[in-house]
Amino acid sequence: MTHWFKRQTSMRGRLSILLILLMVLPMVAVGWFGFQSLAAGNAEDVGNVHPDDIRNRAGLRISETVEGFEQGLQVALLDLSSRLVRLRGTDAASIRMAFGDLPPEQQPAVVAEMDTRGVIKPALGAEATAILKPFAQQTAPSRGYIALPGPGTDASSDAEQLYQVAIEPRTGGRAHIALRPMGGENGASLLSGLPLGSTVSRALTLANAPVQAREMGSHPDVGRREADAFAVHDGVSPEFWQTAITMDGRHPVHQVRIDETFIGGIALRDPAGEPVGLALVAATDHDLFPPFGQQGDPIAKIGSIIGWIAVMGVLLAIGMGLVAPRWVWRDIRASTDFIFNSVDRLRELVRRNSRALDEQSAVIKNLMDSMNSLDTASCSIADTSRVLAHSAEQSAWVSQSGNQNAETAQRGVVEVRDRVASLSDQMEELERRCAAIGSILGFIDHLSNETNDLSINATIQAAGAGGSGRQFATVASEIGKLADQARKSTRDIQQLIEQIQVSSRTTLDATKEGHQVADRCLDSFEELESAFARILKWVEQTTESAHGIEHSTAQQAESLQVVSQSIESLEQRARETVGNYQAVVEAADELAELGAEMNVTWRVG
C-alpha cells in the first residue's frame, strides 16, 4: 500500500495531502463536538421531562397561543375602528381614502351611515338594521363582533356570518358603520396574517354552532388541516362553548385535551359585551415541542455542519490527491513540451527577426543614403527654381516691353493702313477723272477728225471753185492744220492720260497690296500680342511654379530632416530590438532549463 501510494504520488503531492489533512482535522473535531452537543441537548429535553409536565407546558402554551390569536384579532379590529374615524363620508372616494391601502380580502364589506332619522344607507336587511341600530345610536364609539344573516346586505341567505363591526358616532345623531366579514377569504386573510406559526390550526365560529369545514379559512396556511382538526370534534362543541363563555377575564381561555391534541378557545363579544363567537386554536404535542433541531444550540448546529463539511472535504482531498497528480503530470508534461516547442519556435522567430532586422538596417542605410541624395537634389532643385524664377521675371519684363513695342508698331501700321486706304481712294478718284478726261479727249479727237474732214472737203470744194476759191482753200488748209495739231495734241494728251492711268493703276494696285499687307501685319500684330500675353501668362505661371517648387523643396528638405531623424531613431530602435531579442532568447533558454528541471522534479516522462 505504501509502495503503491509512493508510486502514485510525487513528493509535492504527498506534502499537499498532508497540509490538507492538517487543515481539515481541526474542523472535523469541531463538527464532532457540535454533533455530540446537539444529540445530548435533545436527549435532555425529551427524555428527562415527565409526561404531565409536558401536558401542563402544552396547556400553558396553547393558552398563550389562543390569547395571542385573540389579541391579533383585536389589533385588526382597532385598525378598522381607527380607519373609520378618518372616514369623511360614504362615497366611493372617501371609502377608498380610508380603506384603500388594505388588501382586498381585508376591505370592509359594508361601510354605511345612519342618519338622524335612524335610517341606515346603504340599506341593510331588517334584522341587520335592528341589530346595529342600538349600537349606532350611542354617543361613544363602539367595536366588537356581531353575527348577521347572509353575507353583508344579501338577505337571500339565512346563514349567519361573523363580522367585525366598528361604529363611530358623528354629530347630529349620525353614525358611520363598518362591517368586515370574518369567514371566507376575509377571515382566512386575517388568520394567515396572525403570528401563530404554520403548525398551529386556527378557526373562528359562531355561538353554539358546531365547527364546520365551511367556516374554516380557505387560505392555504389554514385550510384543509384546520378543517380536519375541528370537524372531528363536533360533538364537544356545545359544551366547549358553554364553558368558554363563562370564563372570567383573568383566565379567559378554556382548553380541553383530546388524545394528543389541545384545543383552546376564547369568546368573541359584541359591542355590548355579549358573546357571539369563539376563536379556536388546535395543536398537538409534536406541534408544540418538536423533538430535535428547533430547540438545539445554534453553535452546536453550526459546528455539526462544519464537521460534516470537513468530513466531505477530507474525502474529496484524498480523492483529489490520488487522482489529480496523474492529470497534473500529463498537463505538466504537455505544458513543458509546449514550452520546449515554443522556445524552439521562439529561437527560430528570433533568428528570422534578427535576419529581418539586419536586412532592415541595410535598407535603412540605403534609405539614409537615398535621403541624403534626395536632400542634395532638393537643394539643387531649389537653386534651379530660384534661377528659373529670376529668369522668368526677366522674361516677363522683356515680354511686357515687347508687348508695348508691338502695340506701338501696331498703332503705326494702323495709321499707315488708314493712309494707304485714303491714297487708294484718291487714286480711284484720279482713275475715274482720267477716264472722264479720256472720254472728253475722244470727243475732241472725233471733232478734230470731223474738222479735218471738213477742211479737206473745203479744200476740195475750193479747188473746184477755181481761182475764187483760193482764199477759201487757204482758210480750209489752215483749219485742217489746226485740226491736225488739235488731233496731235489730243493724242499727246491721250498718251499722257494713259500713262497717268497706268501709273494710277499701278499705284492703286500697290496701295491695295499695301492695304492687304497692313491687314496681314495687323493680324500678325494681334497674334504677336496674343503670343506676348500667353508668354507673359506662361512666365507668370512659371514664376509661380518656380516659387512653389522652391517653397516645396524647402518643405521637402525640412521633411527630409525629420525623416532622417526618424530613420535614425528607427535604426536605434532596431538595434535595441536586436538586444531585446537576445534577452528573449536567453529568457527562453532559462525557461527551457526550468521546464527540464520541473520534469525531473515531478518525474515526468
Place this chain on the structure above:
Amino acid sequence: MNPGSESDDLDAWASKMLHVRAGDRRIAMPIEVVFEVGTPGPAVEVPHGAEWLHGLVQWRGRLLTLVDAGLLFGLRRSRAGKLVVMRNLNVETALAVDQVIGTECPDESAEVVLDAEMLRSHAAFQPGAAVILETAPEHG
C-alpha cells in the same frame, strides 16, 4: 507762196492730190475726181460681189457703191475708217480707205498715184461693176 508767181501757185494748188492710206499703201489721187471725204455708216454686203466690192452704203440720201481701195490698189483690205466720194466717174461710187491724210502737192511720198483717166477706165468704176438690185420707187 510767192506773189510774183500767182499763176504758178494757182496751178500748183489746182494740181493738188488727195492722199489717203488704204491697206498697206499710200495712195494719191487728183482732187478733181474727189467729191468729198467723210466717215462711212454701216455698209450692206453685196452677195456674190467682187472681192474689192465692200458693199453698199447710204450717203446723204443716195446709195453708193463702196469699193475697197486697199484691195483695189494694194494687197490688203482697208479698215474702211473713211470713205472718199468720187465724181466725174461713170458711176457714183466711193472708196473705202483707212485714213485721209490730206491734200498735198504731187510728191514721191505716194506709193500709188492715180489719175482721172485711169480711174474712169478702171473696171471697178464701169457701169455694172457692182450689181445693185433695183429697189421699188418710193411712191409719195
